[in-house]
Every structure is written in structure tokens, then in C-alpha cells.
Amino acid sequence: MNIKKFLQNADVLFKSKIQKKFVPLKITMIYLMVGFLWVLLSDQILYLVIPDAHIRTILSTFKGWIYVIVNSLIVYFLIKEIVRESEFWFKKLNGSYEELEKTYEELSDTEEELRVQYEELQKNEEILRESEERYKLALDGSNDVIWEWNMNTDKLLFSDKWTNITGYNLDEYTSLNSIIEDLVEEDKYDLISNIENLKNNKSLFFKSKFRIKSKYEGYKWLYIRGKVLKGSQGKAIKVAGSITDVTETKKIQDEISYRAYHDHLTGLPNRTLLMNKLINALANRKSEKNKGAIIFIDLDDFKKTNDTLGHNYGDELLKEVSELLKKSIGEKNIIGRIGGDEFLILIPNMKDSSYAESLGKKIISIFKNPFQIEEKQIYTSASIGITVFPDDGEDINTLLKNADTAMYKSKENGKNKYCFFDINMSNDIFRKSLIEKNLRFALKNKEFYIYYQPQIDLTSGKIRSLEALLRWNNSELGVVSPGEFIPIAEETGMIFEIGKWVIMEVCAQNKKWKDKGYDYETIAINISSIQLQNENFQSVVKNAIEETGINPEFIEFEITESSLMDCFDDNIRLLNHFKSMGMKIALDDFGTGYSSLNYLTLLPINTLKIDKSFIDRITMSSRDKEITDGIIKLAHNINLEVISEGVEIEEQLNLLKNMSCDIVQGYYFSKPVSTDSMEKFLLKENK
Ligand code: C2E
Ligand code: MG
Ligand code: MG
Numbered sequence: 270m271n272i273k274k275f276l277q278n279a280d281v282l283f284k285s286k287i288q289k290k291f292v293p294l295k296i297t298m299i300y301l302m303v304g305f306l307w308v309l310l311s312d313q314i315l316y317l318v319i320p321d322a323h324i325r326t327i328l329s330t331f332k333g334w335i336y337v338i339v340n341s342l343i344v345y346f347l348i349k350e351i352v353r354e355s356e357f358w359f360k361k362l363n364g365s366y367e368e369l370e371k372t373y374e375e376l377s378d379t380e381e382e383l384r385v386q387y388e389e390l391q392k393n394e395e396i397l398r399e400s401e402e403r404y405k406l407a408l409d410g411s412n413d414v415i416w417e418w419n420m421n422t423d424k425l426l427f428s429d430k431w432t433n434i435t436g437y438n439l440d441e442y443t444s445l446n447s448i449i450e451d452l453v454e455e456d457k458y459d460l461i462s463n464i465e466n467l468k469n470n471k472s473l474f475f476k477s478k479f480r481i482k483s484k485y486e487g488y489k490w491l492y493i494r495g496k497v498l499k500g501s502q503g504k505a506i507k508v509a510g511s512i513t514d515v516t517e518t519k520k521i522q523d524e525i526s527y528r529a530y531h532d533h534l535t536g537l538p539n540r541t542l543l544m545n546k547l548i549n550a551l552a553n554r555k556s557e558k559n560k561g562a563i564i565f566i567d568l569d570d571f572k573k574t575n576d577t578l579g580h581n582y583g584d585e586l587l588k589e590v591s592e593l594l595k596k597s598i599g600e601k602n603i604i605g606r607i608g609g610d611e612f613l614i615l616i617p618n619m620k621d622s623s624y625a626e627s628l629g630k631k632i633i634s635i636f637k638n639p640f641q642i643e644e645k646q647i648y649t650s651a652s653i654g655i656t657v658f659p660d661d662g663e664d665i666n667t668l669l670k671n672a673d674t675a676m677y678k679s680k681e682n683g684k685n686k687y688c689f690f691d692i693n694m695s696n697d698i699f700r701k702s703l704i705e706k707n708l709r710f711a712l713k714n715k716e717f718y719i720y721y722q723p724q725i726d727l728t729s730g731k732i733r734s735l736e737a738l739l740r741w742n743n744s745e746l747g748v749v750s751p752g753e754f755i756p757i758a759e760e761t762g763m764i765f766e767i768g769k770w771v772i773m774e775v776c777a778q779n780k781k782w783k784d785k786g787y788d789y790e791t792i793a794i795n796i797s798s799i800q801l802q803n804e805n806f807q808s809v810v811k812n813a814i815e816e817t818g819i820n821p822e823f824i825e826f827e828i829t830e831s832s833l834m835d836c837f838d839d840n841i842r843l844l845n846h847f848k849s850m851g852m853k854i855a856l857d858d859f860g861t862g863y864s865s866l867n868y869l870t871l872l873p874i875n876t877l878k879i880d881k882s883f884i885d886r887i888t889m890s891s892r893d894k895e896i897t898d899g900i901i902k903l904a905h906n907i908n909l910e911v912i913s914e915g916v917e918i919e920e921q922l923n924l925l926k927n928m929s930c931d932i933v934q935g936y937y938f939s940k941p942v943s944t945d946s947m948e949k950f951l952l953k954e955n956k
Contacts, residue, residue: 412514416428417507425445427512435452436484453481467505475508479491535606536591540608546617547563549617551663562615563669563671567653568590569651570649578645585642594632622660633651652686655672672690674698675689701757704753705761708761709763719778720739721736721941722738723938725934733789735789736795736827736941738795762799765799768796776819778944779824780818782948792823794824794826798828798835798840824853826853828856841871844872855875856869856872858880859877859900861882869904869909876932879897884915888918888920897913897928905929
């Protein structure tokens with residue numbers, strides 16, 4: 270109900286009811302006035318109206334009372350009527366008031382409702398305005414193009430950003446077909462097939478990355494997204510969405526993925542890419558007859574180049590080498606760098622292994638000439654391992670391991686070589702790694718012990734000295750010969766700690782035996798080049814001598830020729846130092862290495878040990894006999910004593926006696942024996 274209606278109602282009520290109901294009041298007033306006139310004029314009226322004088326007298330006498338009685342009755346009825354009317358009006362008014370109050374309440378509610386609605390409307394308007402602002406801001410800030418394409422008319426609409434990104438005005442291209450025809454090249458078919466899917470209702474959403482020719486500078490990579498709008502019959506009629514310029518992102522992504530698959534120094538494929546190619550090559554082999562190969566190349570002594578000339582030269586050398594390799598391998602093969610100085614060539618397809626062999630030879634030949642790096646000429650070579658698939662294996666791990674094994678074989682065989690993998694090689698490698706693994710715990714587990722072999726003086730026939738020989742008994746491998754584990758200990762550098770233990774152990778035993786008064790000159794300890802070159806070696810020796818209290822004159826060091834050659838001057842200085850302390854030095858395995866008789870005079874040695882390989886042959890080859898004889902004479906000329914190693918038979922002994930060899934060592938007299946057995950020997954000799 271509204272206010273106007275309420276007022277109208279109130280007016281009608283007043284006019285019709287209130288005015289009408291006050292009629293008795295007016296009548297009462299008139300009646301009272303007539304009554305008054307009656308009192309004033311009653312006698313005259315009675316005289317006129319009533320002829321009977323007697324009745325007139327009675328009426329006149331009681332006219333006051335009649336008037337009062339009649340009036341009282343009238344007043345009574347009037348009051349009653351008024352009370353009744355008042356009650357009626359009071360009720361009426363009360364009802365109207367309540368109605369009025371209700372109407373008022375209703376009105377207040379309506380007003381409140383209106384206010385809330387109005388506030389809500391205002392709020393919504395504000396939200397809408399903010400959202401519009403935000404949308405505009407997002408559009409301006411996002412750099413995205415908003416697009417809409419009508420599928421029926423091929424009409425295409427873009428927002429302003431289209432021009433910023435592509436350089437084309439908004440009215441230059443207004444149809445999707447013309448854009449695809451004129452501006453999209455490589456990604457055309459992808460894009461068309463995505464659009465076809467939309468048209469055929471196969472998908473509701475549209476996403477595609479493609480290049481378009483920009484108006485000014487090359488190509489732009491665009492990422493287009495859209496959603497289909499369907500008509501009343503459920504048919505796609507429009508697509509709308511956004512277009513983002515992803516040229517920069519794509520560039521960065523390409524760069525990242527290039528880096529992920531290429532070596533940063535040489536630009537060659539890296540290990541990951543090569544492995545992918547290898548997986549493909551293995552999967553794509555058409556038949557058992559198709560073969561392929563992996564050629565593993567490791568530069569020889571690359572570390573030396575790096576250490577002596579510096580890393581810049583090393584890097585340049587790697588670049589030069591990779592360039593040459595790239596040129597030499599043929600188009601169908603793939604080369605990559607898989608580690609510092611390691612390259613790998615994948616031959617995905619070949620007729621037979623002769624192809625891989627010819628490539629191996631070719632690679633060896635490219636290292637014949639020096640590499641010119643700035644003003645320096647650097648010579649280097651490569652060791653190569655070749656493995657053929659499927660013959661040697663059909664999975665990448667096996668093939669890589671095989672190629673690596675074959676490469677190591679080339680190194681072992683003297684470097685600058687290629688070697689095909691064969692199954693025996695992998696057994697060697699497995700054993701080697703097992704030895705290395707166990708060797709690491711051998712000292713801690715107290716698995717080492719020393720055997721002693723006597724050296725017999727050929728003049729007296731008695732023990733002249735002893736040689737200490739290391740033994741290793743491992744729980745997994747059993748007794749491993751030093752010929753097998755010492756090279757591994759040297760390669761891994763473990764020999765330094767092991768050798769330290771040997772020196773301490775032998776010096777202590779030597780001291781005990783000397784204290785007991787056994788009659789021998791020295792105990793010889795074998796020292797490898799790795800030990801000699803360690804800067805702490807001198808203090809290790811000094812420490813062992815001091816701790817055990819052994820006289821240095823009772824110690825002899827056996828050094829091989831090759832270990833002396835590594836750092837010749839330093840080694841000579843060190844040996845001279847030991848010699849000055851009273852120790853003796855023997856040149857071990859003479860005849861197997863450089864065997865240059867010329868420099869023997871330069872070495873601070875006391876004894877020359879002729880290698881067993883000579884002694885083995887002196888009974889069979891007169892030439893070996895002559896050489897051995899010559900060595901002994903020459904050694905005597907320069908005041909060196911000669912020990913012949915590996916004397917096993919009497920015939921050898923006799924020949925050596927005739928050659929005036931000073932000392933012999935070999936199974937003929939005794940194999941290397943335990944400390945206890947050796948002590949028994951010494952005891953016997955002493956008697
Ligand atoms: P080496 O110093 O030339 O030791 C002589 C080797 O010839 C010893 O082999 C010895 O057992 C063996 N031998 C001696 N007489 C005969 C014989 O009549 N017939 C045969 N067939 N062999 C004989 P072993 O003990 O196996 O040691 C091999 C090599 O291991 C040693 O050659 C030495 O170079 C190295 N080596 C042994 N102990 C140590 C050590 O404590 N430290 C270092 N650095 N090298 C050690
Ligand atoms: Mg020796
Ligand atoms: Mg020897």
C-alpha cells in the first residue's frame with residue numbers, strides 16, 4: 270500500500286462516518302432550544318392548544334416537572350446514544366489506527382527493502398565498473414590480442430594489440446583463411462587440422478602454436494587459444510579467445526633445449542642427445558642383418574695438455590679435434606662429446622664391422638699431424654674402442670660399457686690405437702672393479718701381510734739379503750697376486766697408504782730380526798713411482814725409521830726403471846737423499862723398460878736386478894745368455910752388484926755362476942715365505 274491510497278481512505282472514512290454519526294447531536298441541540306422556548310412560552314401555548322382550563326392548570330402546575338422528566342429521558346437516551354456512538358467511533362478509530370500502523374509498518378518495510386535493493390544495485394554497478402576497468406587494464410597490460418572468428422562468414426576480428434604484434438592493420442586481414450594462406454607456412458597443416466576439429470565439433474577448445482610472417486621482421490611465434498560458441502542447434506558458430514606473442518619465450522625455450530642436448534664448448538650433440546639417437550638406431554634396425562656400431566674416442570694424455578699449457582689451450586684443442594672428427598665421420602653417422610676428452614660416434618647403420626674399422630683407422634690418422642692452437646703446435650692421439658650391435662649387445666648400457674672397455678684396452682695396449690670389443694675384455698674389467706672395490710677396505714680389515722724371499726750370495730751360498738713381498742688375502746677374492754692388485758692400487762693412488770704400511774711393517778720386522786742377530790745384510794722393499802712422487806714420501810720413510818729404530822743401512826729400496834723416468838731429476842735427488850742416510854737402492858726388473866746402459870752411471874743405485882724374463886731364456890737362447898753376461902760385466906764395471914731374479918733351475922744357477930753374477934733369487938732356493946718360515950730359515954743359517 271502506498272501513502273496516497275492511505276490518505277484517500279482516511280478522508281472517505283472521515284466524511285462518510287464521522288460527519289453522518291453526528292446528526293443526533295444536532296437534533297439534540299434543536300430539541301433543547303425548542304424545550305427552552307416551551308418553558309418560556311408554555312402558558313400561552315397551553316392556552317391555545319388545550320381548551321380545558323382544568324387540564325391546563327394541572328399541566329401548567331406540573332409543566333416544570335414534565336419538562337424535567339421528558340428532558341431527562343431525552344438526555345438519558347441521548348447520552349446512551351452518544352456513549353454507544355463513542356464506543357463505536359472509538360472502536361472504528363482504534364481499527365483505523367491499527368490499520369494505519371500496519372500500513373505504516375508495511376511502508377517502512379517496503380522502504381527498507383527499496384533501500385537495500387538500491388544499495389545492492391549501487392554495489393553491483395561498482396563491481397561492474399571495477400571489473401570493466403580491470404578487464405581493460407588486463408587487456409592493455411597483457412599484450413594479448415583478443416580475437417573472434419565467425420565460422421560461417423570466416424570473418425575475423427582482432428583487438429588493437431594485433432597490430433602491435435604482427436604489424437598488420439586491423440582491416441588488413443579480416444578472414445582466417447587469408448591469414449593461413451598468406452602468412453602461415455611451416456605450421457599451416459597443424460593449424461588447419463586444429464580448425465577442422467573445431468568445425469567438426471570434435472573439440473570445444475582451440476589451442477595452437479604457430480609462426481606467422483610478421484609485416485616487418487621475420488616470423489612471430491603466436492600461441493592462440495579459443496573457445497567455441499555454439500548456436501541454438503548445438504552447432505559451432507563462433508570461436509573467441511586470445512593470442513599471445515610467444516616469440517621470445519620460444520627463443521629462450523629453443524635455446525634451453527639446444528643447451529640440454531648440445532655440448533656448450535664444441536656445439537656437438539651431448540650424451541643425452543646421443544643416447545636418444547642410439548635408442549632410435551637400436552629400435553629402427555630393420556632386420557638382424559642390419560648392424561651398427563659405437564666408436565668411443567678418448568684423447569690420450571689430454572690432462573697433460575691441460576696441466577702444462579692451461580685450460581684455454583685444452584678447450585681450443587677439444588674444439589679443433591671435434592671439428593676434424595665432424596668432417597671425417599660421414600653424413601649418416603653422428604658424433605657427440607660425452608665427457609671432458611671423450612667423444613662418441615654412432616654408426617646407426619652399416620653392412621659389417623669392416624666399415625667401423627675403416628672409420629677407426631681414419632680417426633687415428635687425423636691425429637698424425639699436430640694441431641695448431643695459436644702459436645703452439647700440439648701433438649695428441651686418441652685411444653678408440655669399437656663395439657658392434659647387435660653382435661656385442663642390444664641395449665645402450667651394455668654397448669656403452671663395451672665401447673668403454675674396448676677403449677681402455679687400446680690404452681693398455683699403448684694408446685693411439687683402436688680396438689674392437691670382445692667378451693674377454695669385459696671379464697677383465699669386471700675383475701678389476703671388484704679388486705678395486707675390495708682393495709679400499711683391505712688395510713682397515715688387516716688383509717695384508719708380508720712374505721719374504723731370500724737372496725742367495727753365489728760366492729758364499731748363504732742368504733745375503735731378503736726381499737719383502739706384499740700379500741693380500743681377501744674374503745671375497747681369496748689370495749690376489751701383487752701383479753694384479755698393485756697396478757690397480759697405483760692407478761687409484763691407494764698404493765701410497767698401502768706402501769706406507771709395508772714400509773712400517775717391514776722396518777719393524779727388520780728391527781726385530783736384527784735385534785735377534787740374524788745374519789743378513791738388508792731387507793728390500795719395493796717402491797712404486799706413485800709413492801716416490803708423493804711429497805710426503807720422505808717423511809713416511811723418516812717416520813718409519815724413527816719409530817721402529819731400524820738402522821737405515823739395513824733397508825734397501827727397489828725401484829723400477831720406468832718409475833724413475835717419470836720425474837727423473839726429482840727422483841734422483843730423493844734417492845741420493847736416501848742413499849746419504851745409508852740406505853741401499855736396487856734397480857728392479859732391469860731389461861723390461863728403457864734398459865739404457867748409458868744412464869746407469871747417473872743413477873744412485875747399488876744393485877742391478879736382472880728381470881726374470883732374461884733368466885727364463887738364458888738356458889735356451891744364446892743371445893739372451895750373451896746379453897745377460899754383458900749386463901753383468903757392465904754393472905760390475907760401474908761397481909754395481911747384480912742380482913738375477915727368478916732362478917728356478919740348477920742350469921740357470923750354473924750359467925749365472927759362470928757369468929760371475931753376485932746374487933740370485935728364485936724358487937730354486939725358496940719361494941717367498943711367511944715371516945715365521947723366514948725366521949726359521951734365518952735361524953738355520955745362523956747356526
Ligand atoms: P718384483 O719386485 O720383481 O718381485 C719379484 C717377483 O718375482 C715376486 O712376485 C716373486 O714372488 C717372483 N719370483 C721370485 N722368484 C721367482 C721364481 O723363481 N719364479 C717365479 N715364477 N716367480 C718368482 P710377486 O710377489 O708376485 O710380486 C710381483 C711384483 O709385485 C713385484 O715384482 C713387485 O713389483 C710388486 N710388489 C710386490 N710387493 C710389493 C710392495 O710391497 N710394494 C710395491 N710397490 N710393489 C710390490
Ligand atoms: Mg722387487
Ligand atoms: Mg723384479
